[in-house]
Amino acid sequence: MQVQVKLFAFFRENRFIKEDRELPNGTTAGQVVDELDIDREEVGVLMLNSRHCKFDTVLQEGDIYAIFPVIGGG
Amino acid sequence: MADKIFRVNMTDLSTSIEDVPADWAGHGGRGLTSNIVAAEVPPSCHPLGPNNKLIFAPGLLSGTAASNSGRISAGAKSPLTGTIKESNSGGTSAQRLAKIGCKALIIEGQPKDDSWYSLLLTPEGVTISKEEELVGKGNFAVVETVEKRFSDKIGILSIGQGGEMLMTAANISVKDPDSHVRSLGRGGLGAVMGSKKIKFIALDAQDGKVAIADMDAFRAANKIFTKALVDHPVSQALGTYGSNVLVNIINEAGGLPTKNFSAGQFEGHEQISGETMHDIIVERGGKPTHGCHAGCVIKCSQIYNDLKGNYKTSGMEYESIWAMGADCTVDNLDQIAEMDHIMDDIGIDTIETAVAFGVAMEGGVLEFGDSEEMIRILTEEIAKGTALGRVIGNGAGSVGRTYGVTRVPVVKNQAIPAYDPRAIKGIGITYATSTQGADHTMGYTIATEILGVGGTADPLSKEGMVELSRGLQIATAAIDSTGMCLFIAFAALDDGTCLPALIDMLNARFGINLTAEDVTNLGMSILKTEHAFNTAAGFTNLDDRLPEFFATEPVAPHNAVWDFSGEEIDTFWNF
Ligand code: SF4
Numbered sequence: 180m181q182v183q184v185k186l187f188a189f190f191r192e193n194r195f196i197k198e199d200r201e202l203p204n205g206t207t208a209g210q211v212v213d214e215l216d217i218d219r220e221e222v223g224v225l226m227l228n229s230r231h232c233k234f235d236t237v238l239q240e241g242d243i244y245a246i247f248p249v250i251g252g253g
Numbered sequence: 254m255a256d257k258i259f260r261v262n263m264t265d266l267s268t269s270i271e272d273v274p275a276d277w278a279g280h281g282g283r284g285l286t287s288n289i290v291a292a293e294v295p296p297s298c299h300p301l302g303p304n305n306k307l308i309f310a311p312g313l314l315s316g317t318a319a320s321n322s323g324r325i326s327a328g329a330k331s332p333l334t335g336t337i338k339e340s341n342s343g344g345t346s347a348q349r350l351a352k353i354g355c356k357a358l359i360i361e362g363q364p365k366d367d368s369w370y371s372l373l374l375t376p377e378g379v380t381i382s383k384e385e386e387l388v389g390k391g392n393f394a395v396v397e398t399v400e401k402r403f404s405d406k407i408g409i410l411s412i413g414q415g416g417e418m419l420m421t422a423a424n425i426s427v428k429d430p431d432s433h434v435r436s437l438g439r440g441g442l443g444a445v446m447g448s449k450k451i452k453f454i455a456l457d458a459q460d461g462k463v464a465i466a467d468m469d470a471f472r473a474a475n476k477i478f479t480k481a482l483v484d485h486p487v488s489q490a491l492g493t494y495g496s497n498v499l500v501n502i503i504n505e506a507g508g509l510p511t512k513n514f515s516a517g518q519f520e521g522h523e524q525i526s527g528e529t530m531h532d533i534i535v536e537r538g539g540k541p542t543h544g545c546h547a548g549c550v551i552k553c554s555q556i557y558n559d560l561k562g563n564y565k566t567s568g569m570e571y572e573s574i575w576a577m578g579a580d581c582t583v584d585n586l587d588q589i590a591e592m593d594h595i596m597d598d599i600g601i602d603t604i605e606t607a608v609a610f611g612v613a614m615e616g617g618v619l620e621f622g623d624s625e626e627m628i629r630i631l632t633e634e635i636a637k638g639t640a641l642g643r644v645i646g647n648g649a650g651s652v653g654r655t656y657g658v659t660r661v662p663v664v665k666n667q668a669i670p671a672y673d674p675r676a677i678k679g680i681g682i683t684y685a686t687s688t689q690g691a692d693h694t695m696g697y698t699i700a701t702e703i704l705g706v707g708g709t710a711d712p713l714s715k716e717g718m719v720e721l722s723r724g725l726q727i728a729t730a731a732i733d734s735t736g737m738c739l740f741i742a743f744a745a746l747d748d749g750t751c752l753p754a755l756i757d758m759l760n761a762r763f764g765i766n767l768t769a770e771d772v773t774n775l776g777m778s779i780l781k782t783e784h785a786f787n788t789a790a791g792f793t794n795l796d797d798r799l800p801e802f803f804a805t806e807p808v809a810p811h812n813a814v815w816d817f818s819g820e821e822i823d824t825f826w827n828f
Pocket of ligand 1: 343
């Protein structure tokens with residue numbers, strides 16, 4: 180299946196901003212994080228189609244999946 | 254020397270130094286400005302008349318070595334909202350005031366003639382002088398000239414043309430360590446200063462120092478506190494990308510108000526994001542990391558250079574960039590930096606003014622995205638005080654009323670900032686119930702709803718949002734009294750050592766024994782004092798509501814509406 184993966188802040192360094200990735204059915208949000216060699220401890224927020232999700236959320240064909248480090252502001 | 258109250262009467266041009274009344278002794282920053290306004294300002298007074306008072310107070314820890322403690326509070330009855338107002342800012346003024354031994358500066362009365370004045374504060378007292386040279390000038394000229402007259406060490410609070418012309422979007426500029434400015438931004442306090450005919454206030458601390466009751470305990474607590482701040486990952490991201498790191502995540506969550514709040518995502522988000530800004534700054538030899546006062550260890554500010562590598566502006570916040578960017582559909586950071594610089598010079602709030610532009614675009618005054626025309630209006634209309642300039646310079650509500658626009662994002666006439674309350678509901682409770690009109694900083698529920706700091710909450714659900722906003726508004730009122738920058742809250746929410754260390758510092762500074770419960774009680778009492786002032790000024794629970802369009806116009810991508818009932822909102826005050 181195809182999923183669009185988006186990275187933010189320093190997760191982009193030596194990786195990418197946005198990429199369409201071919202993933203096996205049943206891939207979880209956490210597996211994509213691991214595959215990208217991102218430390219789960221550094222992850223702040225995961226969003227699937229503009230809604231917060233968790234490491235064990237299963238991705239679906241056509242999903243837009245965003246991975247953010249711990250960030251803040253205001 | 255014990256801290257004193259410095260009082261200036263602009264009607265008879267007299268000054269006095271007074272002992273601090275027992276009731277005010279435990280207060281600083283917002284707690285003090287709000288208590289003084291409540292005690293001395295008639296709630297029904299005209300905010301620009303002689304009976305309003307303008308109060309400046311450093312935080313309880315300002316002027317000490319405590320990390321991030323250099324925030325100053327300004328308070329008055331707001332000419333924008335008609336409510337009580339506290340606005341706070343970094344810069345060097347809080348530290349100067351504290352070292353002068355000034356617990357609060359109270360400015361009252363109003364000159365009967367048309368003369369302009371300046372104030373000079375030293376540990377000996379206040380001198381009032383007539384001012385002619387700087388009348389009509391912008392803040393950068395004021396800072397340059399005042400530094401030449403005194404020294405570059407001098408602290409400066411000043412107003413630009415916006416404040417002189419009593420525009421309700423006018424702010425008060427606070428000089429930062431690099432002789433640039435930060436802003437006491439919201440609520441039109443620059444107009445109150447203008448109504449007192451004060452162009453600038455110079456703060457000369459000479460060799461004044463802040464007394465600390467138990468220096469060893471203070472140092473030990475500050476060490477723990479500083480470590481908690483520095484170690485928190487949010488602090489690190491703020492240092493790299495500034496608060497503008499939020500553009501992309503708020504856009505992703507569908508809560509980035511776009512095109513005058515008609516959509517929740519902006520096509521040009523990447524161009525105005527913190528990531529892009531960081532790259533531009535580095536490429537042009539600016540500074541991505543910069544503190545708004547000495548002692549800040551988070552350093553969310555930045556120095557932004559133009560294409561040629563020359564200084565353009567500093568301290569651009571997410572909310573300012575959002576307002577000029579997504580809300581007006583401008584996707585060019587250089588144009589945004591240019592406007593930021595102009596607004597700092599004129600002395601008008603970037604949020605209020607840019608949201609006013611968004612409403613003006615909706616009303617057909619100019620096209621969405623036309624940043625060239627925005628720049629022209631800023632310099633040719635607002636700075637010069639033409640009729641159109643005054644309509645926009647009086648804020649979003651003013652523009653809406655003038656041009657018959659119904660989609661006007663304000664609460665208590667103050668522009669709603671960078672988070673759509675339909676898609677991020679907790680922040681809507683803060684906008685509705687804040688004692689000061691729409692203001693995200695009063696109870697920053699975004700931390701929990703979007704960023705996952707201090708727990709999590711579903712931003713599209715109403716569940717628990719009143720409680721979340723209430724808890725944060727109480728904590729914020731207390732933090733705003735300490736002189737601490739609100740960005741300590743991320744560490745405070747996550748790291749158990751942070752708040753106890755902050756309380757230990759307060760105890761060591763004053764030789765007292767505050768507990769965490771005392772601090773919570775302080776926050777509650779400040780909110781209640783502010784709320785009572787508003788009630789006496791004629792506000793009711795029906796003013797604690799969002800504009801109608803939020804309930805009737807669903808916002809993409811979640812097609813969410815604001816669905817809190819009035820009764821649900823009113824439970825906020827059950828404490
Ligand atoms: S974190 Fe930012 S706003 Fe806070 S004190 Fe530092 S530079 Fe100023």
